[in-house]
Amino acid sequence: MNLYHLRYFATLAHLEHYTKAADMLSITQPSLSHAISSLEKELGVRLFEKSGRNVVLTKCGQAFLNDVEQALQ
Helix, strand or coil: CCHHHHHHHHHHHHHCCHHHHHHHHCCCHHHHHHHHHHHHHHHCCCCEEEECCEEEECHHHHHHHHHHHHHHC
16 A cells, blocks of 8 residues: 555545546556555455446445545645
8 A cells, every 4th residue: 555545545535436536646547446456455345336337435435535534634
């Protein structure tokens, strides 16, 4: 886990869309997907659930977002 992964996670959590988040972060969508997958694997929990073309935070994701936002400030 690194600072970039936390920023990627927070951006995706707010936008709830991989392509839009990747565009905002100026990275490719596969890079964002890989970073989120790596973060979920390291934490041992799912942070997002797919909802059609969008994603939504899981309960674990919501709790993690609170901690990440505090850390990024």
